Amino acid sequence: MDxxxxxxxxxLMALKILIAGGFGAGKTTMVGAVSEIPPLRTxxxxxxxxxxxxxxxxxxxxxxxxxxxxxxxITFDNRLALYLFxxxxxxxxxxxWDDIAQGALGAVVVADTRRLEDCxxxxxxxxxxxxxxVIAVNCFPGSRRYRVEQVATALDLDPGTPVVLCDARxxxxxxxxxxxxxxRVRRGQQW
Amino acid sequence: MSRPGDQWYGDDSGPMVRxxxxxxxxxxxxxxxLDVIALVVAVTDPEQxxxxxxxxATLLSLCRDTMLSVAELSARAxxxxxxxxxxxxxLHEDGHVQVTEPTAPNRLPNDYILREVLNxxxxx
Numbered sequence: 001m002d003x004x005x006x007x008x009x010x011x012l013m014a015l016k017i018l019i020a021g022g023f024g025a026g027k028t029t030m031v032g033a034v035s036e037i038p039p040l041r042t043x044x045x046x047x048x049x050x051x052x053x054x055x056x057x058x059x060x061x062x063x064x065x066x067x068x069x070x071x072x073x074i075t076f077d078n079r080l081a082l083y084l085f086x087x088x089x090x091x092x093x094x095x096x097w098d099d100i101a102q103g104a105l106g107a108v109v110v111a112d113t114r115r116l117e118d119c120x121x122x123x124x125x126x127x128x129x130x131x132x133x134v135i136a137v138n139c140f141p142g143s144r145r146y147r148v149e150q151v152a153t154a155l156d157l158d159p160g161t162p163v164v165l166c167d168a169r170x171x172x173x174x175x176x177x178x179x180x181x182x183x184r185v186r187r188g189q190q191w
Numbered sequence: 192m193s194r195p196g197d198q199w200y201g202d203d204s205g206p207m208v209r210x211x212x213x214x215x216x217x218x219x220x221x222x223x224x225l226d227v228i229a230l231v232v233a234v235t236d237p238e239q240x241x242x243x244x245x246x247x248a249t250l251l252s253l254c255r256d257t258m259l260s261v262a263e264l265s266a267r268a269x270x271x272x273x274x275x276x277x278x279x280x281x282l283h284e285d286g287h288v289q290v291t292e293p294t295a296p297n298r299l300p301n302d303y304i305l306r307e308v309l310n311x312x313x314x315x
Contacts, residue, residue: 012230012258012291013291013293013294013304014228014229014230014260014291014293015228015293015296015304015308016227016228016293034315040262040263040266040267041266042227042262042265042266042271042272042275043265043271043272044271044272044273045271045273069262069272071262071266073260073263074311074312074315076307076308076310076311077307077311080304080307080308080311081228081230081260082308082311083227083228083260083262085227085262099227100227102226103226103293103294103295103296104296105296105308106296171315175312175313175315178312179309179312179313182305182308182309182312183309185296185305186302186305186306186309189296189297189302189305
């Protein structure tokens, strides 16, 4: 083509990390705390066949749900971009998770100790697909503090899965969580 | 023809143009499915090609001077992810963009990249 422009100068490599957890656990807060750009939102429209419980005619209802994904980016040396995707927590979005999780470096499961059961689906998902992950216990002000061992037992984690206490609003704290995850990934890889 | 920018209706009324009309009825790309972090950069000038749809021209101008991921292009163009993928796959097929697909972590050649990520995170 005669209007092709010059080759782009920088070669970027991209990696992604998923930030999962229950509704309101602090996923987007954590993304925003470490992202170098204000978190962006992308949406996906999913068409799903409804359960039709309210439908007397027996015609299955088809509904469209919009799933919003908030994400951020950290660029190192203008060469390596790390993307953080806050993934919706509900079980019914699994097929959507498969799309985002494909090729992910690993995942952070943000846990709220007041609703620890909310992160069971995410823990199950990552264990089943052998995606390395860490649990980041978001210590909300006023919530009871638990020891990491207690959280690990309550979630029935595999022994190698790190549990980190954090404050998702704090950049340094969110950064420590990501470091714990990348170290976990390194331990799991055979070089 | 209505273009983004001269809309007389509010956001609440939903899109005036049905999304599938932008992709000629396709909800999924017919060929390659781009990863959300595939990096895209324009190699042609949208102003030189009048056959592009306004949405394609928008996507092309967004990644004109900088590589952007599919997710960022979707967010910045205010288009759903899958619609963005279909439009970008077409742009790729027609030679308007260069696409760098991500390397899966289990296929990373060595530990060097992960060490670089760790050092980068530590110096944040």
